[in-house]
Amino acid sequence: MGGMPSALPDGEPVPEDGALPGHALTGAAGRPLGFYLHVPYCATRCGYCDFNTYTATELRGSGGVLASRDNYAATLTEEVRLARKVLGDDPRRVRTVFVGGGTPTLLAAADLVRMLTAIREEFGLAEDAEITTEANPESVGPAYLQALREGGFNRISFGMQSARRHVLDVLDRTHTPGRPEACVAEARAAGFEHVNLDLIYGTPGESDEDWRASLDAAIGAGPDHISAYALIVEEGTQLARRIRRGEVPMTDDDVHADRYLIADEVLAAAGYRWYEVSNWAAGGRPEARCLHNELYWRGADWWGAGPGAHSHVGGVRWWNAKHPGAYAAALAQGRSPGAGRELLSEEDRRVERILLELRLREGCPLDLLRPAGAAAAARALADGLLQEAPYAEGSAVLTLRGRLLADAVVRDLVD
Known part of the structure; x- marks a missing residue:
């Protein structure tokens, strides 16, 4: 699953009203505008994860009602309204919306739709807007997916990671092998034209055969997009501690290179074309790409809403308070949740x-x-x-x- 990093950089203070320097919106009409919505909740913490996410146990007693996921949609909606005030009469309709985490689908489908509706009401959506959410395979079913599709979502990304149980166990992934592939079929039945599967290669204990099996399973499911990322062992994670104790071997750069070559070979043979180092689109079709990620890669404008989320508008980059309680408290007090910013030269x-x-x-x-x-x-x-x-x-x-x-x-x- 994607998400926001757990560490925040230093920077200058963000004004309490979130106001941007006057130059930030110069020429804005010629740049696409996207929204990233961060949902910081997870049922359990994966051993390799270093994103800004929280389990119920981690939040208990550290943020009170303000940190609760029960009212999270209402809280995030307040930041969308703040974005409208900060961007003023900016005429742009939103080109992409991406809901990431964490596990966004721990929230009710109605909550995700409510957050999307706030963007639609405040800014309007481009006619061909790409609206994506990430999803844990065990947290959705046909009715949930149908509710998302009817609410305006048209792209979904499932965290598959591997088709092998022993590899998933090392990653502390709890879904059942085969479930992500079933999710693709359920998403198609619900009307989703665009579906992504995320894979991870280089997990300790994974063999070339395991990796080929994961690629074959992902391709067989029929998504129009596949992402494949090398496992990065981040300091402070459970996986890093296990490697340090000698319980599992360290990841190997040469193995990563071999697995990448396998991925490109297998995916290309199945008709997927790379368009970014870690991403392949079916047939190389532009509409099968992740347009939201392309906003990042091409330096466009996006507003990141949610704890720890990063934003960029016209050469100004800022980031929100990391903890859900601190984030919600700032909005409840009528202040920007921004924790710092930098002006890019x-x-x-x-x-x-x-x-x-x-x-x-x-x-x-x-x-x-x-x-x-x-x-x-x-x-x-x-x-x-x-x-x-x-x-x-x-x-x-x-x-x-x-x-x-x-x-x-x-x-x-x-x-």
Whole structure:
């Protein structure tokens, strides 16, 4: 499952009314606007998870009624209203909405629809808006999915991770193998045209055969989008502690590379085309991509509502109070829940464009590079890590080998 990181950066204070600098909305009409809605609740904590999430036990006694998921939809709706005030007469209709967590589907379907309705009423939705929620396979059924579809959701992302029970056990995932595939069928029956399955590779104890079985199961379910992420062992997680105690082996970068190559081979053979290093769309169709994530990767505007959620509008980035109780208390007092912000310089934005756009199939415009970065790009082209982008003149794109070394290539290009 996706979500917000548990640690927040430093930054300057956010005004109590959340007001943005005047330049932030300059030219806004030409940029897409999205909303990310963070639902921080989970039934249990997965051993690898470092997102800003809370179980009922973790919240008990630390936030009172304000931290309760029972009134969470009403609380988040207040931030949507704040967003309308801050953005003023901004005429844009919302292009994408993404509900992530945590486990959004621990809330009643009516609550998710209520939050979406607040955005529709305050801003309006683009005619072709993409409306996504993440879902735990064990937390939804046909009636729930039908209620989401009737309420306006048109895309859903299920956290599958693996088809093998022993791999799920290491990750502390509680769903039954086979359930995510059944969820895809139930979502299709409810009218969802766009369905994603999230996979994780490189879990301790996973074999190549296990990974191929997971890919085959995901493809067999028939989603139009599959994401595959290397397992990252974050400090402070239960998995990190188990590895430190020697209970399970450490993850291995060479294994990650092998698994990625397997994923690209198997997915390509099944008709899925990569469009971002960790994401594949059926037939490469634009409508099968996650348009919301593309807002992030292309530096568009989005408002992140919920505890710890990050936002970006016109070169201003800010983040909310991390704890649900502190977040709700700020809104109850009529204050912005923003905990800090930073104003991005032109150089910051140039570097971020390279970092993010190089991961895309369309590649990175070479005119963004400084002389040292251009020299590094020439070396990477000669070494077969980059190639001229076939879809965008004057851009370079990672080759398959370059995707395996994406972080290193990017580091060289931002100089």
